[in-house]
Amino acid sequence: MNGFLEFIHFTAETWRRLLTYTRQRQASFTVLLRQIMFTGYEALGLISFLALTIGGLIILQGNNILGNFGQGDLIYVILVTVVVRELSSILTALIVIARSGTAISTELGNMVVNQEIDLLLSFGISPVSYLVVSRLVGVVVATFTLTIYFNLVALLGGWLFSSFFSPINFNFFFSRLFAELSFLDILISVFKSMVFGIGIALISCYQGLKVNIASTEVPQRTIRAVVLSIVFVLFADILITLMFYIS
Amino acid sequence: MNILEVKNINWYLEDEKILDDIDFTLEEGQSIIISGTYESGKSLLLKVIGGITPPSHGRVLFLGRDVYESPDETIDEIHQQIAFIFQEGxxxxxxxxxxxxxxxxxxxxxxxxxPGITREIEEFISYFSLGHILDKRPAALPNVKKKLLSFVRAAILHPRLMIVDEPLFNLDLDNQKLVLKLLRKIHKSGISMLIVSNSRDLIKILGDRWLVMDRGRIVQDVSSSDPDFDKKLNTISLTDLVGVEDEI
Structure with missing residues (x-):
């Protein structure tokens, strides 16, 4: 219970520092840019591969099953429901956890061990302001952008794989797809990605900074950051889906 | 005028008292050297004074303003006037x-x-003969260079108070001399100093006051103007003081 209250306090402190972030100097801006580069830009290859294959696999399975029932048109509904509503945000979040959540937790943990956090405090630089807020903003921006990118590539992958079975006009495919896609679907996908990004960044930073003295604590905290981030993402996904789709 | 007031500082690790009722003041321009056994709490005391580790009880005032219990802007201002040099750099x-x-x-x-700051950095880099290192990462440097760079970083801040934890730790004799020379020059320019060290040379060269700590308490407070200063300094057996630089 104490740990949870501490996390709430840490979250509140991060929001408080976020409000004054625009007053921060260029030093924090460099940290932010590096985080966006690492979490976003450097993950593009993996996201592209995953999105392309996921989009293709859905088409492969969908065509196979739906074609038998003469319901081939439902493939567009399935693409929108599975990719845009669910998989894009969840898979992007899992990749962000695997790459950036672990990196953040490990880096901050090592900074504690090497007295780098003490050093920042001695300069009068709040570690929350300089390290956490920059990473929070960086991870949210990157997760948000990667999710949109995932959607685009997965849908493109769907068209590419469809074309293997029977050549299908690009414009026709996407006009049918967009007919099934509502603005709310896009909005919720983006909203989910932002919630996931906030959760992953806060949990990973908190766990990293919870390291006390020993370097052996670093991997333990990193594992905890990964587990808690996955649990958070799945629970948040269920809640958001219940809020917007079930009601 | 007191630049620093340390008032009844206590620090607990769970039930164990690590700092026990530490109380002293530092006048502007004065230097205090703190010596003590390995686990006397002297490095922790520096962190408490430097605004890094809050005390369990007591207050630290810098120019009359609380280092911990002040608005964010005031705490920012305080930290801009204090330079902290860590033992490992x-x-x-x-x-x-x-x-x-x-x-x-x-x-x-x-x-x-x-441009002005860069010139100043280059002067210090040349003073310590550190070579072309500005674009390197810390991992590519030996510990000695990291330590010397922490002096460069502190010096270019032009602080009013310099807090230094074991300045001679990890340094060879030549670099010890360079560091001592630099610290003396900085001190002569009117900057107050609070230094943890067990080096008798350093205490003699820089100390206006010498505090000895044992098990979290100050057990001796001697002024350099005390006629018995040298005698008291010599009576402290170095075998009682686990000063790493003395062991080297």
């Missing part, structure tokens, strides 16, 4: 040396006189 591993040296200045002063 402490550099941020994900920044290169140039970024490391400039970080505290850039963070607090967005309109920094970069």
């Amino acid at each position: 402490a550099l941020l591993s994900n920044l290169n040396i140039r970024e490391n040296l400039l970080l505290p200045l850039k963070y607090h002063n967005p309109r920094l006189d970069l």
Whole structure:
């Protein structure tokens, strides 16, 4: 219970520092840019591969099953429901956890061990302001952008794989797809990605900074950051889906 | 005028008292050297005074303002006037040396006189014969260079108070001399100093006052103007003081 209250306090402190972030100097801006580069830009290859294959696999399975029932048109509904509503945000979040959540937790943990956090405090630089807020903003921006990118590539992958079975006009495919896609679907996908990004960044930073003295604590905290981030993402996904789709 | 007032500082690790009722003041321009056994709590005391580790009880006042219980802006101002040098040097591993040296200045002063500061950095780099290291990462440097760079970083801050934890730790004799010379020059320019060290040379050269700690308490407080200063300094057996630089 104490740990949870501490996390709430840490979250509140991060929001408080976020409000004054625009007053921060260029030093924090460099940290932010590096985080966006690492979490976003450097993950593009993996996201592209995953999105392309996921989009293709859905088409492969969908065509196979739906074609038998003469319901081939439902493939567009399935693409929108599975990719845009669910998989894009969840898979992007899992990749962000695997790459950036672990990196953040490990880096901050090592900074504690090497007295780098003490050093920042001695300069009068709040570690929350300089390290956490920059990473929070960086991870949210990157997760948000990667999710949109995932959607685009997965849908493109769907068209590419469809074309293997029977050549299908690009414009026709996407006009049918967009007919099934509502603005709310896009909005919720983006909203989910932002919630996931906030959760992953806060949990990973908190766990990293919870390291006390020993370097052996670093991997333990990193594992905890990964587990808690996955649990958070799945629970948040269920809640958001219940809020917007079930009601 | 007191630049620093340390009032009844206590610090607990769970039930164990690590700092026990520490109370002293430091006048502007004065230097205090703190010596003590390995686990006397002297490094922890520096962290408490430097605004890094809050005390369990007691207050630390810098120019009359509380180092912990003040508005954010005041605490920022206080930290801009205090330079802290860690025993191991402490550099941020994900920044290169140039970024490391400039970080505290850039963070607090967005309109920094970069050419002026760069000249000053180069002078110190040359003073310590550190070579072309500004674009390197800390991981690429030996510990001695990291330690010397922490003096460069502190010096370019032009603080009013310099807090130094074991300045001679990890240094060879030549570099010890360079560091002592630099610290003496900084001190002569009127900057107050609070230094943890068990080196008798350092205490003699820099100490206006000498505090000895044992098990979290100050057990001796001697002024350099005390006629028995040298005698008291010599009576402290170095075998009682686990000063790493003396062992070297």
